[in-house]
Amino acid sequence: MDVVCLDLEGVLVPEIWIEFSKVSGIPELSRTTRDEPDYDKLMKFRLDILERNNLTLPAIQKVIEEINPMEGAVEFLNALRERTQVVIISDTFREFAKPLMKKLGWPTLFCNTLESSPDGKVTGYTMRCPQSKLTTVKAFHLCGLDTIAAGDSFNDLAMIRASRAGFLFRSTAAIKEANPDIPAFEDYDSFLAAITAALKS
Numbered sequence: 001m002d003v004v005c006l007d008l009e010g011v012l013v014p015e016i017w018i019e020f021s022k023v024s025g026i027p028e029l030s031r032t033t034r035d036e037p038d039y040d041k042l043m044k045f046r047l048d049i050l051e052r053n054n055l056t057l058p059a060i061q062k063v064i065e066e067i068n069p070m071e072g073a074v075e076f077l078n079a080l081r082e083r084t085q086v087v088i089i090s091d092t093f094r095e096f097a098k099p100l101m102k103k104l105g106w107p108t109l110f111c112n113t114l115e116s117s118p119d120g121k122v123t124g125y126t127m128r129c130p131q132s133k134l135t136t137v138k139a140f141h142l143c144g145l146d147t148i149a150a151g152d153s154f155n156d157l158a159m160i161r162a163s164r165a166g167f168l169f170r171s172t173a174a175i176k177e178a179n180p181d182i183p184a185f186e187d188y189d190s191f192l193a194a195i196t197a198a199l200k201s
Contacts, residue, residue: 007151008090012073020063033153056120076188134158165198
């Protein structure tokens with residue numbers, strides 16, 4: 001049995017931190033896992049900026065409420081779920097995800113958790129498990145499931161390479177050039193066709 005494991009941001013919805021960067025007027029917050037392979041380093045960088053600018057969790061959540069799935073994402077996800085099981089494995093946070101999951105039709109999501117104070121200050125974060133994307137696909141394998149994985153960033157590469165088939169979607173030129181053996185797609189139609197072709201008949 002196949003399970004398709006998809007990244008969330010950059011694949012189905014816009015990057016949350018980029019959108020918040022635009023609204024807050026802080027360009028440094030536009031840095032994502034496409035730019036920084038070390039997720040812990042990236043999050044500490046973000047938390048420091050939030051602290052210095054007195055930006056709270058409710059302020060981020062207000063921006064997220066206005067984010068919509070990328071054009072064609074809902075149709076792509078619905079078509080894929082008709083074909084096989086789909087799980088979204090993301091390094092986003094439970095406190096961010098609910099409005100996005102609603103707009104995507106409530107797919108299954110594995111993600112992380114933010115820590116915050118009563119006044120809304122983001123104080124830290126808790127990863128669901130170490131190397132969460134890779135660990136999850138390996139756990140699926142132990143359950144007798146095959147995985148097909150796709151994403152757009154550095155933190156997706158491990159789960160892509162651990163899966164029976166893997167793809168990049170709307171990734172950066174640098175990531176594609178560094179991983180020429182991973183098929184890369186820019187539109188949902190060809191992306192869906194590639195995943196469908198990789199499913200066991």
